[in-house]
Amino acid sequence: MESEVFNMNRFWRYFKSDFNAFISRYGITLLVLSTMAVTSYAFNGLITLLTTGHWFGTVAPIRFLLFFVLGIVVVMTAPAKLYGHLTDRKEGSAFIMLPASRLEKYVSMILITGIVIPLIFGLIYFGLDIMVCMLDKTCGQSMFSLMFFTDFKSLFASTLSSSEMLEWSPLMNDITSVFTPFLYLDDVFQGLMVFLLGALIFKTSKTGKTLGCLILLGLSLEMILSPIIAVSSINKFQVMMGTDINMTPALFSETFPLISWMLHHVVLVDTLWDGMLNCLLLFLIWLRVKRMKH
């Protein structure tokens, strides 16, 4: 007898069907956005060729900026396009009535939104960027190569020359861990989950309302946290401002132990925080899927 909670065969059938729906609903949009790496590159090259008579590839910072902007567009639009229709009575009823378990439908939804979409977008985008940089010498290093093979720690250390700066280098060394690209994968997942939750809650203007909620939440958190931080640190700052103390890493660590510890363990703190938020978002999405009614 098949499990009522999770059956691998049924899940696979459902996932394939869900994947086909994803291709039908968002496939072309995702393809257009992911191939922007090459279309924008060609466009930029043509413009420089027409204006200067020489072909110039797009420089890395601009390519990174475009990637960042398009990534945000994908994060904000994909969940609503893929699962926003579930708040509609007709479409939502069909989703509920399909003979697969709630867990199977939920897992498929999370995999498509949180893993498949960024994976396809990243693979196509970086793949095309690598190809372009292999074909065109004016391109320089590919984004992938810059992100994954640049030794940010050495690069940063080389800029530290004075003895005073060298004194701070262990802390700076820890802080440069934020340049690890893998550190941002859970942030991408988090963004997609936020907009998926919004798509499943709001009936209209899903992206706009989700953004509005994020802004409100950010402002509320700032209003709550700012006074707490101020109260806990202000005395120390005031004492220091009035004296001629030379701030050393040891003193910094002694005066602000929590901030110092967090800076030294920035990757751990970021991962834990994102992990906690992702778990909360996954739980809220599960509740929404579980209690969906029409």
Place this chain on the structure above:
Amino acid sequence: MIKIEKLAFSYGDNTVLKDISMKLEEGRIYGLLGENGVGKTTLLTLLAGLKKTDDGTIEIDGYNPFDRKPSFLSEIYYLPDEVPAARTSALSFASDRGQFWTKFDLNKFREIMQILETDEKMRMDRMSYGQLKKTYISFALACNTKYLFMDEPTNGLDIPSKSQFRKAVSKYTSDDSTLLISTHQVRDLEALIDPIIILDRKDVLLNASLDEITEKLYFDYSTSIDPDALYSELIPGGCIQVVPNTTGAESKVNIEALFNTVHKHKDVIKEMFNNKNA
């Protein structure tokens, strides 16, 4: 078997169903009738597990519909009045979705599509409302589910399609399947539905087979008015009257007249049918 016990459901302060109890037996095609707003669609959605009951219970072969267990879902199909248009052809929609219903038969789907004269290769998002409805009717019947709930299935169908629909339902429904069809178009389904359930705002006024109805009520199509008639209405060429059947004479049920009789004499009818629904 479907067992409904003291069912209650409200939309906020608006109570739609209250203290509703009834049993639906297997292998019958039930007609669910009632005035606008009495909760026919709500009842169907509750049976399909799309909503959660406020109070009371619904049990379908031991399942609580709202649990939405896959084995339960593969035994039911709910065809709403308004259906979504997939961005694909009817045939690929059916083969993609059908795989989730264990007894789905694609050949049957294609046969019914032919009976209903609908192009299986046509994209669903380019279909008219009627064509889309016929595609979903074909799909619903091809799922071969034990329980099939239909909300106004003949809405949007043209005149030939209505008789094709009756033909398809009669031909492609297995003997052990239970159908519950909510409709206002009683004439479209007169030859199909038996028993009949008439729902009131907070009560089941009638849940009886046509035999039980004609055993207790006589549908008189004569030209003279009977003073004992519970209901009478002039029709071209005479009148239709509903009178208590005291002689055991046989007659053909006129569902519209029955509906009006039940609404005019709620207590009399409930007493006459011994309130067996409760």
